[in-house]
Amino acid sequence: MRRKKEIIMTVEKTDTGFSAFSNDYPIFTTGENVPELMNNAFEAAELYFEDEDIKLGHEDIKFEIDFQQFFQFYRVLNAKYLAQKIGMNATLLSQYVQGHKKPSEKQTEKILKGIHDIGQELSGINLLHKVRK
Template sequence: MKKYRMIIEKTDTGFSAYSMDFPVFTTGDSMNEVLDNSVEALNLYFEEINQIIKPEQIKLEIDFQQFFQYYNVINAKVLAEKIGMNPTLLSQYVSGKKRPSEAQSQKILSGINRIGKELSELKLTFN
């Protein structure tokens, strides 16, 4: 299944998204809304050739620094310790003072995905 890459940017009023491959742009108040609007915008672009884009075909990408600004509930120091990375180094990535290599980016994303998976499988009980 072909994936369509949309670059997300945080704005003062929400989010904007654009494609690097097609003249497609959109906005939204939330990440979910910008995903829905990206599907709609891509479908409008491909309407003439009857190509239908589904949400699972959209690959959203967000700048590293903006990710940590938007998901500010993720503590960079704790994340670094959890994934076996130097907390000072991750802090420099988050602040934009340094840029992570592709391998470091994958390590960080893998750690974030692992935490997300753990959270999605968690069941809370109330005693």
């Protein structure tokens, strides 16, 4: 069994959830939410490569979404806060988010690292709640 190279799936927000497609292979799928989309994409890729006896792992599929759609969907992430967190000019990040400018690869990596860092911070927080008597 052979291993396949990385498959890039472009993610887009739709009226009913999400869609993803590959520019390199005729692989496409949809899902109501991101986890469902990712599972469906893996199944679609496995199905496509089934006859070639190629073994895929979840790590072989990478998902990409453009800045505008990312910040449109994840409105909970404040771009001004993110810019401050990563040491970037808030106006510049806003231009990336609105699609007026395209970030360089280095800037994209910096932004993605900031998003991942915020995600790590949030995943380590437990919310307390008090039951009123």
